[in-house]
Amino acid sequence: MGYSLGQRVGLYNKIRRVSISNVINTDNAYTVYKEGIPFLEVMVPRCDWNPFNTAYIFMSYLCIGLGENVYFISIETGEVKRACVPLYFGYFCKYKERLYVASGEKLYCFNYACELVWISGSIAVDGITIINITDNGIEVSCEMDPPGGWVNRILSLEDGKQISIRQIP
16 A cells, blocks of 8 residues: 655545544644545644654554654554653654664564564663664664763664663763
């Protein structure tokens, strides 16, 4: 399927609309297009404190990182799953048929159906960036002593456990 994110469509358009909060905020929405045609619109609450909030299409899911939550919305059914992440949502990264979610403290791995596979231990105190993913592991940079006290870690693709650590000079 050719899913993509696109511009908001008018409220008069007959497409599926999903709200992930009790309040429908028509100013804060993501629109998914299927084969170039508006197909799904998801309304989300405002969350101005997290500058990393974003949406990402993974397989047949619209994934939304918002505040300290990650939402997985099935594009076909509108079903919503939610995962809470410590401190804040950071970003999404895909490798093969897995989706990795970086938070302020941990790294999460989800399978093709956006079901949790594993969670790393607490590997950072204020941010994780994924440097590289290979079949040998995931190299991440973790802030341990803000501002600027970063260490690099290699985590197992299998279970998220740390394989090695290196201080960054």
